[in-house]
Amino acid sequence: MGISVLLARDAGGRVFLALLVLVGVFLPALHLLLPETSPLHISAYTLTLIGKYLCYGLLALAVDLVWGFGGILSLGHGAFFALGGYAMGMHMMRQIGDRGVYGNPLLPDFMVFLNWTELPWYWLGFDRFWFAALMVLLVPGSLAFVFGWLAFRSRVTGVYLSIITQALTYALMLAFFRNEMGFGGNNGLTDFKDLLGFSLQADGTRVFLFVTTALCLALAYVACRFVVSSKLGRVVVAVRDAESRTRFIGYRVEWFKLWIFVFSAVLSGIAGALYVPQVGIINPGEFSPLNSLELVIWVAVGGRATLYGAVLGAILVNYSKTVFTAILPEVWLFALGALFVLVTLFLPHGLIGLMSQRRGERA
Numbered sequence: 001m002g003i004s005v006l007l008a009r010d011a012g013g014r015v016f017l018a019l020l021v022l023v024g025v026f027l028p029a030l031h032l033l034l035p036e037t038s039p040l041h042i043s044a045y046t047l048t049l050i051g052k053y054l055c056y057g058l059l060a061l062a063v064d065l066v067w068g069f070g071g072i073l074s075l076g077h078g079a080f081f082a083l084g085g086y087a088m089g090m091h092m093m094r095q096i097g098d099r100g101v102y103g104n105p106l107l108p109d110f111m112v113f114l115n116w117t118e119l120p121w122y123w124l125g126f127d128r129f130w131f132a133a134l135m136v137l138l139v140p141g142s143l144a145f146v147f148g149w150l151a152f153r154s155r156v157t158g159v160y161l162s163i164i165t166q167a168l169t170y171a172l173m174l175a176f177f178r179n180e181m182g183f184g185g186n187n188g189l190t191d192f193k194d195l196l197g198f199s200l201q202a203d204g205t206r207v208f209l210f211v212t213t214a215l216c217l218a219l220a221y222v223a224c225r226f227v228v229s230s231k232l233g234r235v236v237v238a239v240r241d242a243e244s245r246t247r248f249i250g251y252r253v254e255w256f257k258l259w260i261f262v263f264s265a266v267l268s269g270i271a272g273a274l275y276v277p278q279v280g281i282i283n284p285g286e287f288s289p290l291n292s293l294e295l296v297i298w299v300a301v302g303g304r305a306t307l308y309g310a311v312l313g314a315i316l317v318n319y320s321k322t323v324f325t326a327i328l329p330e331v332w333l334f335a336l337g338a339l340f341v342l343v344t345l346f347l348p349h350g351l352i353g354l355m356s357q358r359r360g361e362r363a
Contacts, residue, residue: 006222006229012352013225016308017218023050024214028207044206048278049322051210053315055275058217060298060314061224061307062267067296068305069228070260071240073158076165077268078292079172080140084269085282086176087139089189090123091132092277096193109191110184120182129196136273137266144265145258152254152261157243166289173287188283195277206278213274217311220267224307227263236260297340303350313350 027050031042059081066072098105102112106119125131147168151161179185198205227233238246239253247253276282285291294317302313317339324332347354 006225010225012306012308013221016221016311020214020218020221023054024211024218028210032203032207044203047206047210051206051213051278052275053318054210054213054217055271055278056298056314056318057311058213058220058271058274059268060295060302060310061217061220062264062271063295064299064302064304064307064310065224065227065267066261066264067299068307068310069233069240070236070257070264071243072257072261073162073296074165074261074264075162075289075292075296076167076169077264077295078289079169079287080144080265080268081272081275081291082172082176082282082284082286083140083143084136084272085276085286086183086189086272087126087132087135087269088273088276089192089282090126090183091129092192092195093189094123094127095195096191099193100191108184108189110187111182114179116182123182133273136269140265140269140272141262144262148258148261149254152257155254166292169287169292170289173284173289176284176287184283186284188281188285189276190281190283192277192280200277200280209274209278213278216270216274220270221307221311224267227260228307232256232259294336297336297343299350300340300343301347301350303352306350306352309350309352312352316351 027042027047030040031044031047034041036043059077062080063074063077066074066077093108096108100109100112102109104112107116111119126135147165151164156164175181176183176188177186183189192200194200195205195209198208200206228237235246235251236256239251239256243253272282272286295314298314298317299310300313301317302311303309317336321332321336324335343350349356
């Protein structure tokens with residue numbers, strides 16, 4: 001099925017992509033072309049903040065693909081996001097060179113501080129961008145493949161699979177907190193200087209990262225829509241709705257679940273890689289199980305199995321988080337829990353489902 005035919009049948013997707021193009025074009029223009037005194041000027045902080053929301057939208061898209069269409073409630077996708085972020089962070093740390101606090105041309109500052117004498121073998125190659133970009137895809141994808149092959153082959157499903165995925169991300173968080181691992185310990189990786197030779201503080205670099213994030217989100221949406229509309233996607237949905245029956249008619253359901261799980265993990269890694277240069281830090285806190293729980297809330301609020309609804313939910317929830325953590329920081333976690341309960345009880349299909357229902361009633 002061609003992309004044009006696919007989008008012709010996806011009215012919501014067309015609106016989503018059109019809005020994404022507008023955001024990707026006009027917000028950078030408002031930042032670069034208008035003076036700071038103009039009321040329409042977009043500050044560098046705001047541009048970076050919206051870019052972070054778009055990264056979260058890409059992550060939510062990945063979770064919706066595996067949960068909404070595959071029926072796999074993963075509570076560990078934050079791990080794939082963090083691994084992609086660490087891969088990009090390692091590259092930018094290698095690019096600092098002798099501009100660090102200790103002036104060591106080979107070792108990052110935290111390794112010098114901890115009296116490391118040589119670069120660990122798993123840091124080799126990260127001085128090259130193409131190698132780091134490859135690791136952004138391979139590391140989350142490989143972990144998802146090994147984990148998924150073991151879990152799906154053993155027919156682990158439902159809440160048991162969710163608990164295991166959460167245990168995975170918690171174990172990784174504890175491991176990355178250790179200084180001996182060589183990833184910066186509690187502080188993580190930070191103090192990045194540039195990317196591909198361009199300063200991360202320059203307006204042009206910020207705009208480039210923002211536009212690249214919007215473009216990747218658009219491409220990921222088209223790819224996910226193509227997948228779920230293909231024969232492969234229809235089999236995945238059949239596995240979600242009736243796994244035993246799908247297995248009975250001859251499909252190797254574990255391979256379909258594994259494929260969609262790995263593809264979703266790769267998208268999460270890309271989101272993490274785009275997130276780190278815009279935010280400027282990556283630490284073990286990104287592995288926190290709470291972060292993976294929030295991903296599910298984003299998808300539930302926006303609308304499960306809609307793709308663009310997941311992106312909408314991610315942006316709305318994180319915008320609310322930005323506002324409420326500034327006004328009432330101690331109340332935010334309670335508000336987040338209440339939001340999940342209310343959506344589960346009164347909006348089982350999320351905001352997109354509510355909008356569809358209202359349109360049906362008017363019709």
